[in-house]
Amino acid sequence: MALVKVYITLKPTLLDAQGRVVQNALASMGYDGVKQVRVGKYLEMQLDGEGDTLRKQVAEMCDRLLANPVIENYRFEVGE
Amino acid sequence: MALVKVYITLKPTLLDAQGRVVQNALASMGYDGVKQVRVGKYLEMQLDGEGDTLRKQVAEMCDRLLANPVIENYRFEVGE
Secondary structure: OOEEEEEEEEOOOOOHHHHHHHHHHHHHOOOOOEEEEEEEEEEEEOOOOOOOHHHHHHHHHHHHHHHOOEEEEEEEEEEO | EEEEEEEEEOOOOOOOHHHHHHHHHHHHHHOOEEEEEEEEEEEEEEEEEHHHHHHHHHHHHHHHHHOOOOOEEEEEEEEO
């Protein structure tokens, strides 16, 4: 059983409207040192498997369901 | 200027409905080795400041706006 942590972020060239809203909200609360906010997704998955087979399967899950490869990047870490 | 990465997750005792939906979707696609999925948020922020002052400010932002301390846990990393 492996614990996989997946980080999904909007591609850097795209405007992150949600991040902009958070940044403005923080600024209105007095945190004006915040220059940029980008909001992404974070998933923790428990799954069977290990090694390269597991990594390949997780990459496939990201491409097919978890992330939108057109507008998002992803990376993941496999732990025990 | 520091790059801060914030990870926000639902508290472990709470049912993660969104995670359950993702898990079911993965199972229906044939990935039945997935035993649990929990969905959280991931934020990247560029902000001024450094050291303990910065860490304190980020914790305050999480408590006040970014996370809901009643149902969510957060952790963050400060990079350069």
